[in-house]
Amino acid sequence: MRPINLFKGYASYDLLPREGIIKATSEVLLPEVREYDYNEEDRHPLVYGADNGSAWVRKCISEFSNRVFKISVGSNAATRPEHLNLTSGASYGMMNILLQTTLPHTGYTRQAFIVTPTYFLVNKVFLDAGFTGKITAVEEKGDGLDLAFLEDKLKSFENLSDKKSSLKTEKSLEVINAQNGKKKIFRYVIYLVPTYSNPTGSIYSRGSRIQLLELARKYDILIISDDVYDLLRLDDTNQNTLVPSPPELRFPHLDRESISVGNAFGNTISNCTFSKIIAPGLRTGYQETANANLAKQLASGGANASGGTPCQLNSMIVATMIKNGAIEQVIHNFISALRERARVLARSIELYLPKGTEYSECKGGYFSWCTLPVGYNSVKIVEEASRNGVLLADGSHFEVSGDKRNWGEQSVRLSISYATATEIEKAVKIWGQICEKYKCCSSNES
Structure with a gap:
């Protein structure tokens, strides 16, 4: 037994939508020709895709997100296709984010902060990215994180940075920019699961999210939020909708609402996946940023430049399930x-x-x-x-x-x-x- x-x-297994996936796959692959097959922003489902993923797929995801979160298309908070980079799920997404936005090896990115207790498998991703000996745990407190503790730690790391090391790390960043074009590298990075957290189930309030966002802007922190469970709301019994609205907006929504003109990249990435709400075997997800600049940077890594989006076919299957209402x-x-x-x-x-x-x-x-x-x-x-x-x-x-x-x-x-x-x-x-x-x-x- x-x-x-x-x-x-x-x-x-009984929850995995086998028939819905078969139907969507047939809709994608049965036609000999699709209207988007020769569009460079979309391409045939069985060839290498665009670096940031198919345009029509990103449009479907954007519209679905705005509908579920009840965000007006004209709102500053609204999700748009150019804010998204498609991935092969949240785990790949984490690796890609750290590779494209941090430089712990040179010392430019000084420290990573991870909520504790944490999603345990994320540790190895940070270690693989070069953060060994550069990780600090931050506990949850009240309806968010212990922000007083976090800021104390940030101040101590700022004080440790002397002029000599700063010049050295600034120089290393200049080399990176010269090789790859302008690229945003963050001084610090923080990882959390702010809605229905893994493992605690916690929900961070809007106020605590805004406070963390303010700290991120002050200290040049990238907030990586794993937003993989927030569509699975169990305490809303509203019978008028199949998918209840999540209890809080995501970090990029809040970032866009108040971002300054001079902030060209924002300070937030929502790392999302369809693994928890459709099926993990599809290996399809997306990253949402505050504006198009950081999304483009995430899509510009060597792997994407070589093979295009890592989920070309499966992302179209998912988008078809969004279009036909199956999701x-x-x-x-x-x-x-x-x-x-x-x-x-x-x-x-x-x-x-x-x-x-x-x-x-x-x-x-x-x-x-x-x-x-x-x-x-x-x-x-x-x-x-x-x-x-x-x-x-x-x-x-x-x-x-x-x-x-x-x-x-x-x-x-x-x-x-x-x-x-x-x-x-x-x-x-x-x-x-x-x-x-x-x-x-x-x-x-x-």
């Missing part, structure tokens, strides 16, 4: 299933886990964060749970590389994306029984 998996971070029904189906699972999870935790357990019902996305009372060792409990057919992710998985906060002592991340509602209740009951055993052991030892 397969284990009940509350660790896995992708949708159960809205797919997201609605996801939300309906996830909403039931979230309610069962919250009820089961209340019924079966120890008194004093800290937990808030998942309001959107895939994940939520559960903290057991003092005295319960989550690492040991999770190990035993795995031997009893329940896979959980203890908090030690979600540390920032080189700056740990001991999240594994009491905390666990819970996923509702893969297990059914029935499986979730069974898993939490087993988990609770194991917790009782450890409680008994603790009492005997004392």
Whole structure:
């Protein structure tokens, strides 16, 4: 019997829209000729694409985004095709962003900040990009990040930068610009998941986002927000729409609303994917920036210049699902299933886990964060749970590389994306029984 998996971070197979993908693929490939086949901004779906991705695909995504976020096309916040660069998903997107906008090897980019607890697999992307020994964890606080801590750290890094090292790194940037044309490299970079965070499920308020944006402009920080779950809102039961509006605007929306004329690139990138709302096997995503300049820079790397957009065919399949309306029904189906699972999870935790357990019902996305009372060792409990057919992710998985906060002592991340509602209740009951055993052991030892 397969284990009940509350660790896995992708949708159960029954939610993946096989028939919708087949239909969209047929719409793209069955015609011998399409009207856009010889348009240099679009091209045939089976050849190398434009560097930033097909123009009609980016138009579809822009219109869909504005519709879901309820943003007027004439608004400064509105998403436009030129703001987008298509990618093969959020993981590739992260790598591409760091390669194209940071220079940690030379010292020009001084430090990376990563929210903690964090999406654990992002650590390796930063290490691959040259940030070993240059990563600081920033904890969530209230309805956002601990911005006072962040600014204190920024001030300390600014003070450490002496004139000699500044001249050296400025020179290295001049070489980069001479080789590649004008390119924006940021002094600092910060990574976060501001809506339905992985792993905590947190939602950062508009006010906290604006405060962080102000810090970014002051200290030349690039804000990278993984916006991969925000269309999966579970606490909005409005029956008039298949896809409820996300609780907050994305960082590039806010950046565009107040960007100064002299800020040619903005300070924000929304790193998006269709993996969480359609299917991860499509490997299709996009990056949204405050204006066209940074989007163009992201699309101008060597890999894109060589092979064009990395998702030419699949991006057209996704865009076709947007055009024919299939994506809205797919997201609605996801939300309906996830909403039931979230309610069962919250009820089961209340019924079966120890008194004093800290937990808030998942309001959107895939994940939520559960903290057991003092005295319960989550690492040991999770190990035993795995031997009893329940896979959980203890908090030690979600540390920032080189700056740990001991999240594994009491905390666990819970996923509702893969297990059914029935499986979730069974898993939490087993988990609770194991917790009782450890409680008994603790009492005997004392």
